[in-house]
Amino acid sequence: MTINIEYEAEKKLKIPYEEIITSVVEEAIDYENCPYEAEINVLITDNEDIRQINQEYRNIDSPTDVLSFPMIEYELPANFDHLEEESYDSFNPETGELLLGDIVVSVDKVEEQAEKYGHSVERELAFLIAHSMLHLFGYDHMQEEERLVMEQKQEEILSRRGYVR
Template structure:
């Protein structure tokens, strides 16, 4: 598994963010039953940079907590069965790893939301990574039923790592 983490904010988190990100990505992969080694890129930035990315890719001129950029087009979430038929599209030719996608997290939002929701920055970071990983597996929360499924999966992933409310 390849997890590339870039920290591009002057504001520092006083948590073991690399360990948290790695553990939640690995737990998410196991939880969803991904049969492949995978590659995930994570960028930790600030509100201004995530606002610019949000504007560019979603036409929303506001900062957000996390953005997910899936590389795989699933017929339905976590449908890994057909991916080998499209190996040229979804796998790194050098490593053979499934290219799951990119995650962008605002360090400012990690701090703000941890305080707002009354839990630790570590738990907030873990939550945002779990949420984003589910998007990389093809889940969404546009409809109420989808939202409930994602929330349940997020909580189960987090509880496996000991991040409970």
Template sequence: MTINIEYEAEQKLDIPYEDIIKRVVEESLDYENCPYEAEVNVLITGNEEIRQINREYRDMDTPTDVLSFPMIEYECPSEFEHLEETADDCFHPETGELLLGDIVISVNKVEEQAEKYGHSQTRELAFLVAHSMLHLCGYDHMEEDEREIMEKKQEEILSRGGYTR
């Protein structure tokens, strides 16, 4: 498993963010029964930088808490079986790891939302990573039933990892 973490924000989180990210990425993939070793890239940045990324990729000129950039198109969420048919597109040529995609997190939003929702920054960061990992596995929340599925899965992943409110 390769989890590349870049911390580009000026503001520092006073929590073991690398350990939290790695644990939640691994827990998410175990929960979704991913049969492959995977590669995930995580960028921790500030509100201004995530606002620029959000504007460029989503035409939304506002900071957000987390952005997900999946590398894989799934027929159904977490349906990994068909991926070997497109091995050249989905797997790293040298490591053989499944290239899941990129996660961008705003450190400012981690702090703001932890305070807003009355839980720790650890729990908020874990939540954002779990949420984004589900996107990298093909889930979405545009429809009500999709939102309910994602929320249930997020809570189960967080609970399994000990990240409760």
């Protein structure tokens, strides 16, 4: 598995963010029974940069906590059956790893939301990574039923790694 983590924010998180990201990514991959070694890119940035990315890709001119850019289109969330047959582009030609996608996290929002929700910065970062990983697996939360499924999966992934409120 390859997890490329870039830290571009000036503000530094005073937590073992690489360990947290790696742990949650690994758990999400195991939880969803992904049959492949995977590659994920994670960018840690600030509110201004994530606002620009949000504006460019979603036409929303405000900062957000996390953005997910899946590389795979799923017929059903976390259904990997069609990947080898239909899309060679889903795999890194050099490593053979499944290209799941990119995650962008705002360090400012991690700290703000941890305080707002009354839990640790570690737990907030873990939550945002779990949430984003589920998006990379094709889950969404636009409808109530989808939201409930995502929330349950997020909590299960987090609790398996000890990130509880």
